[in-house]
Amino acid sequence: MQQWESWSAFWDMGGAAFFVWGSYGLTFALIALELVLVFQRRKDTTRRLLRWRRAVGKDAGKRNGEGTMPAMESET
Amino acid sequence: MTNPERGRSLLRFAAPQNFYPLAGRLAPWFAALAVLLTAIGLWIGFFVAPTDATQGQVYRVIFIHVPAAWMSMFIYLVMAFWSAVGLIMNTRLSFVMSQALAPTGAMFCFVALWTGALWGKPTWGAYWVWDARLTSQLLLLFLYFGFIALTRAIEDPRRADRAGAIIALVGAVNVPIIYFSVQWWNTLHQGASVSLTKAPSMATTMLTGMLVMALASWAYTLAVVLWRVRPMILERERHTEWVGAELERAGKLSQTAGGRA
Amino acid sequence: MLSTFLAVLRRDLLLAWRGRADVLVTLAFFIIVVCLFPFGVGAEPNQLRAIAPGVLWVAALLACLLSLHRLFAQDYSDGTLEQLLLSSEPAALWVMAKVLAFWLSTGLPVVAVAPAMGLLLDLEQGGLPVLILSLLLGTPILALLGAVGAALTLGLRGGGMLLALLVLPLFVPVLIFGAGAVEAELSGSGAAAHLLLLGGGLAGALALAPVACAAALRISTD
Numbered sequence: 089m090q091q092w093e094s095w096s097a098f099w100d101m102g103g104a105a106f107f108v109w110g111s112y113g114l115t116f117a118l119i120a121l122e123l124v125l126v127f128q129r130r131k132d133t134t135r136r137l138l139r140w141r142r143a144v145g146k147d148a149g150k151r152n153g154e155g156t157m158p159a160m161e162s163e164t
Numbered sequence: 165m166t167n168p169e170r171g172r173s174l175l176r177f178a179a180p181q182n183f184y185p186l187a188g189r190l191a192p193w194f195a196a197l198a199v200l201l202t203a204i205g206l207w208i209g210f211f212v213a214p215t216d217a218t219q220g221q222v223y224r225v226i227f228i229h230v231p232a233a234w235m236s237m238f239i240y241l242v243m244a245f246w247s248a249v250g251l252i253m254n255t256r257l258s259f260v261m262s263q264a265l266a267p268t269g270a271m272f273c274f275v276a277l278w279t280g281a282l283w284g285k286p287t288w289g290a291y292w293v294w295d296a297r298l299t300s301q302l303l304l305l306f307l308y309f310g311f312i313a314l315t316r317a318i319e320d321p322r323r324a325d326r327a328g329a330i331i332a333l334v335g336a337v338n339v340p341i342i343y344f345s346v347q348w349w350n351t352l353h354q355g356a357s358v359s360l361t362k363a364p365s366m367a368t369t370m371l372t373g374m375l376v377m378a379l380a381s382w383a384y385t386l387a388v389v390l391w392r393v394r395p396m397i398l399e400r401e402r403h404t405e406w407v408g409a410e411l412e413r414a415g416k417l418s419q420t421a422g423g424r425a
Numbered sequence: 426m427l428s429t430f431l432a433v434l435r436r437d438l439l440l441a442w443r444g445r446a447d448v449l450v451t452l453a454f455f456i457i458v459v460c461l462f463p464f465g466v467g468a469e470p471n472q473l474r475a476i477a478p479g480v481l482w483v484a485a486l487l488a489c490l491l492s493l494h495r496l497f498a499q500d501y502s503d504g505t506l507e508q509l510l511l512s513s514e515p516a517a518l519w520v521m522a523k524v525l526a527f528w529l530s531t532g533l534p535v536v537a538v539a540p541a542m543g544l545l546l547d548l549e550q551g552g553l554p555v556l557i558l559s560l561l562l563g564t565p566i567l568a569l570l571g572a573v574g575a576a577l578t579l580g581l582r583g584g585g586m587l588l589a590l591l592v593l594p595l596f597v598p599v600l601i602f603g604a605g606a607v608e609a610e611l612s613g614s615g616a617a618a619h620l621l622l623l624g625g626g627l628a629g630a631l632a633l634a635p636v637a638c639a640a641a642l643r644i645s646t647d
Contacts, residue, residue, distance in 0.1 A: 091210070091211055091212070091213075091214065091215065092211070098210070101221040101222070101224070102215070102220045102221035102222070103220075103221075104220065104221050104222040104286055106282075107222050107225065107282040107283065107285060107286055108221065108222060108224050108225055108282075110282050111225045111228060111229070111278065111279040111282045111283070112225075112228060114275070114278055114279075115228050115232070115275050115278075115279065118271055118274070118275060119271075119384070122267065122268065122271055122388060123388065126388060126391050126392045127391070129392070129395055130391070130394065130395045132395075133395035133398055133399055134395070134398070134411060134414045134415075137398055137399070137402050137407070137411050138411050138412075138414070138415045140402070141402070141408060141411055
């Protein structure tokens with residue numbers, strides 16, 4: 089804490105609290121959002137592909153059943 | 165992202181079934197590294213780096229603004245690199261890689277613009293000035309949007325891969341031209357009232373904080389891209405045996421443990 | 426090789442002539458867009474004079490953008506494109522012919538009426554030759570870059586908006602140097618540098634864009 093006299097001075101950022109915390113806040117919010125979307129997509133894909141696999145049967149390795157593929161979702 | 169430095173093993177990991185588990189193993193480490201570096205970088209940025217003589221505390225935005233701007237440009241170059249590799253060597257994984265990079269690049273681009281605007285208001289008195297760097301960053305964001313929109317709009321993955329690669333390369337060729345032209349335009353149109361030469365005498369601690377944060381954003385990008393690329397690989401390779409085995413394993417896990425991230 | 430170039434050029438010009446209503450629509454669009462500005466910003470002559478180069482260039486750019494989708498659409502739907510791609514001729518060559526025909530039928534008319542529109546915006550007459558020259562050098566670049574975008578978005582749903590999103594950022598340098606040339610001429614600093622840069626851009630686009638466009642057409646018709 090060499091730079092700051094107190095926590096309230098830290099949060100105040102020399103009067104620029106809105107600009108500094110606005111920047112950091114949005115950045116970390118976007119990062120959190122991106123992570124949520126990535127993991128959601130992972131879960132969706134696994135579930136959808138499993139369903140597709142069971143629908144076309146165990147011999148899905150033979151390039152069949154293209155038509156039964158559920159539509160690609162469009163998020164991240 | 166497979167690092168070219170890993171030389172000999174690179175070709176082996178160009179095969180999706182080898183890359184998929186590798187990505188899964190590496191991503192958590194990069195994520196942990198990102199958290200650690202962010203913590204160190206923010207510590208330096210907020211508690212070690214001194215107050216700037218002219219700008220006061222607002223300058224502390226620099227610790228995300230500059231790394232985000234660097235990262236957004238670097239990611240576009242990496243995207244173009246993987247697109248070129250994909251077109252030349254015909255490796256599917258490269259295309260998937262460049263598509264997995266795009267959203268993160270766009271995110272960093274937007275962060276750079278947002279933080280630039282919030283930094284600009286107290287320093288230059290306006291949220292937005294048509295400065296050469298800000299304007300180029302805005303155009304870079306549009307290039308990212310174009311790439312993402314094009315690859316999403318095409319349903320056939322083969323065509324989407326290649327079309328995306330072409331537009332990424334065309335964009336990469338144009339980025340220097342855009343930057344140069346915007347700078348040219350900027351010097352003609354802008355009065356000397358707004359000069360953006362920031363931090364002429366930057367304390368070494370400020371520079372250190374910025375570099376640590378830049379490394380943190382590298383680690384974050386690697387982690388999130390590796391995580392994003394995994395389901396994309398499953399999607400592309402869904403007809404193969406190994407994806408079948410992988411899916412069955414994931415299915416069993418989710419039945420017993422309610423899913424693993 | 427030259428005969429292929431000329432054959433494709435002649436065919437496309439003939440088709441453009443038969444569908445000349447489309448060309449007239451493009452031209453009308455250009456004129457109307459320019460005429461909208463006085464209603465938006467006010468008819469104060471000094472103000473109009475100040476924004477005239479930029480307005481004319483933006484309008485020309487939009488007119489080019491809106492007609493780009495026509496470049497390959499018909500050949501794509503009637504199968505001509507596939508036949509051309511199957512032929513042994515280098516694809517970049519006939520792509521160049523098609524872009525040239527496109528520019529002659531949509532770019533050139535816009536360039537031709539631009540001086541009249543300049544007078545409407547009270548552009549000084551000294552700026553008109555540079556305006557024409559900058560448009561003559563710049564609009565072919567727009568057509569070449571736009572051809573790559575048109576090839577990539579061929580046959581896609583919502584292709585028009587996508588095409589705009591793809592190519593508009595790439596058009597920015599052309600806009601800067603094109604409108605900048607006229608402004609530089611009017612401000613007395615001379616337009617030579619701008620025009621040289623536009624010329625260089627045209628040379629670069631002529632060398633690279635047809636190749637990229639041919640590759641994009643192969644991808645899109647695969």
